[in-house]
Amino acid sequence: MKYWRTPYDLDKIEVPKGKVHIIKDRCKGCGFCVEFCPRDVLEMSEEFNSKGYHPPRVKNPENCVNCGLCEMICPEFAIWSTAKGEKEGKGGQQVPRGNKG
């Protein structure tokens, strides 16, 4: 990461790392996640999904900081991110939202 000035607590604060998950077949190719990702992690892929749209693809996986904007801005519930340090025993899932099963 590039800083315009070195923060005093740079050695104390750990920049979170995230992993992006994409359900390709839900995507309708609107491109919101690719355009508005603040860390430029995603790009549109050339491949087609089962509906005939181009889903996004992870371009720079090391840039993801698990901000979760892609999850919020996706109208199709097709993309989300998880923290990389989390245990991946449950398939890398986040704690599901909602208290009803």
Add this chain to the structure above:
Amino acid sequence: MTVLKAVKSRVKHPMDNLLRMDRIPHIWCPGCGIGIAVSAFAAALDKAKIDLDKVAIVSGIGCTGRVAGYVKIDSFHTTHGRAIAFATGIKLGNPEIKVVVFSGDGDLISIGGNHFIHAARRNMDMLVICVNNFIYAMTGGQVAPTTPLKAYATTSPFGCVEPPFNIPYIADSSGAVYVARWTALHVRRLTNSLVEALNKRGFSVVEVISPCAMYYSRINRLGDGLDMMKFYHDNAEIKHGEDTKNLDIGFQTKIIVGKFVDRERPSYLESYNRWLSEMKDGTP
């Protein structure tokens, strides 16, 4: 098939528990902002820590009217424009339930306009989420009461001549206690606003400006949903506490967003119960 594959690979989106997965993928077009409003609402329900058995969601007819079918909480899809009337019934029948009306501008402001102003006047305890896409999208792009002046629609081939409604101004002047407006791009602020509105007692209105990629922007040659989102990015201005008179939206002009009204007024049930107890005390 999509759902089957997702189930097979056991990949689950964090919001899948709040959605009726047998109905996903939804019918909304690529580039539509209603899905974003639903995400924000689901995130807000989670953040506000509300018991999902105590929430009911009511929607009317139209693109946004489909929301009730996709959210996995008690929901009802009412007739055109009557979402607020139905929600009033739920609230009076069981005051413990937090009622949310999720509908579009054509449903809430034109056909249900009268219900909207009277529910605001009575200060019925409910949250109204109005997704405004400036047009009747599901029926083929007719002029809505929110279509900006000079904008084209299928029923205004020479441009709209009727001045549009300013939704925060109607809500404010009719007596709503919480009024905010955000675009589909401001997801975080929209979520926080919805959390605040869910915890508010009284008639709260949150307007969500959403791109309509297939009708509004196609007829007006504004590009697709992504271009509309870029337009919001460049032209939305956050002004909290702005006088609601100044919130008119013109054709491709600046959009003022923010939280405009946050005040306290006794809700309908509170004033009704106080009136009842005064009557019982024998002071006519």
